[in-house]
Amino acid sequence: KAGVTQTPRYLIKTRGQQVTLSCSPISGHRSVSWYQQTPGQGLQFLFEYFSETQRNKGNFPGRFSGRQFSNSRSEMNVSTLELGDSALYLCASSLTLGNTEAFFGQGTRLTVV
Amino acid sequence: QQPVQSPQAVILREGEDAVINCSSSKALYSVHWYRQKHGEAPVFLMILLKGGEQKGHEKISASFNEKKQQSSLYLTASQLSYSGTYFCGTEIYPGNTPLVFGKGTRLSVIA
Numbered sequence: 001k002a003g004v005t006q007t008p009r010y011l012i013k014t015r016g017q018q019v020t021l022s023c024s025p026i027s028g029h030r031s032v033s034w035y036q037q038t039p040g041q042g043l044q045f046l047f048e049y050f051s052e053t054q055r056n057k058g059n060f061p062g063r064f065s066g067r068q069f070s071n072s073r074s075e076m077n078v079s080t081l082e083l084g085d086s087a088l089y090l091c092a093s094s095l096t097l098g099n100t101e102a103f104f105g106q107g108t109r110l111t112v113v
Numbered sequence: 114q115q116p117v118q119s120p121q122a123v124i125l126r127e128g129e130d131a132v133i134n135c136s137s138s139k140a141l142y143s144v145h146w147y148r149q150k151h152g153e154a155p156v157f158l159m160i161l162l163k164g165g166e167q168k169g170h171e172k173i174s175a176s177f178n179e180k181k182q183q184s185s186l187y188l189t190a191s192q193l194s195y196s197g198t199y200f201c202g203t204e205i206y207p208g209n210t211p212l213v214f215g216k217g218t219r220l221s222v223i224a
Contacts, residue, residue, distance in 0.1 A: 004154075033211060042115070042216035043155070043200060056211040090154065098207025099143055099162065104154035 002026065004093050004105035012111045018079040021108045025072050025093030032074040033102065034066060037088040046089075049074055050097050081112045114139055116203045118215035125191045125222050133186040133218045135201030144177050144184040145202040145212060148195075155200060158186075188220070196222045 005024040013019050025032050034046040045058040049068035066076040072093075078085055088109050092102040116137045125131055135144060143162045147155040161177035161184060172189045188195055198217040204210060 035214070040216065043202075043214035045211050045213050048211045055209075058211070092155075096208075098204060098209075099160065101157045101160070102145075102147075102212065103157070104147075106154050 004091060004103050006089075006091050006105035006108050008108060009106065010109045010111075012113060013081050014113055015081055015083060017081050018077060019081060019110060020075055020077045021089055021091075021110070023074045023076075023091030023093075023105060025074070025091075026103055029093040029095050029103070030072055031094040031097050031100075032068055032072065033092045033094070034074070034076050035090045035092065036060075037090055037107070038086075043090065046076065048097075055097065078110075083112050086110060086112045115213055116201055116215040118199075118201055118218050120218060121216070122219040123221070125195075125220065127193060127222060127224055128190050131188045131191060131220060133188075133199050133201075133220070135184045135186070135203070135215055137182045137203050139182065139203075139205055141177075141179065141182055141203050141205060142207050143204045144175075145204070146175055146184075146186050147200045147202065147214075148197045149200065149217075150197040158199075191220075191222045193222050193224065196220055 007022045031050045033048045035043040047066045048056040063079045068074045088107045090107045091105045094100045146158040149155040175186045177184045200214045202212040202214045
């Protein structure tokens with residue numbers, strides 16, 4: 001079966017712009033989580049969605065937002081981009097919440113210039 | 114609360130053993146281990162649940178000490194294919210709190 005698909009794979013944006021990243025989970029998976037990965041910081045938790053509801057939010061400013069649609073696809077949006085937002089953004093899908101294997105997508109590499 | 118992993122990096126020769134530790138300041142329900150190879154997505158290795166048994170598959174195994182809020186990943190007789198960054202993820206209340214990852218341990222296996 002198809003894995004987790006993230007689009008686009010690469011993005012270059014200018015400071016002050018906004019960006020929307022997309023994640024299509026594995027068919028049948030209802031939970032989607034987003035992580036920001038930067039060198040030396042590991043995987044920083046952004047959001048967790050289940051059945052279109054945001055279940056948890058990480059310690060990120062309000063410029064970071066997200067949503068999940070009825071087909072479990074998820075988007076995250078970053079407004080007023082800053083240089084420090086440059087990172088690999090990873091999406092992970094799971095069958096359900098907690099105690100379960102997460103499947104990661106290849107990520108979207110965002111560069112802010 | 115982000116778990117703390119140690120060491121940050123380790124270099125091994127093929128056939129040597131390694132231990133990667135993961136500790137939390139909070140009581141944990143489960144610990145997850147993932148491996149990420151360069152340029153690839155993280156891949157699931159195993160989950161250890163509170164009250165559960167030590168898990169393992171061939172030469173990679175892990176333990177979970179609930180009282181100490183620590184987990185250890187054991188790699189024995191390492192192979193070149195073991196190279197990558199290992200992340201532990203912790204859950205406090207499954208279904209109510211997210212999976213939070215440590216900063217990772219970079220493992221390099223050389224011939």
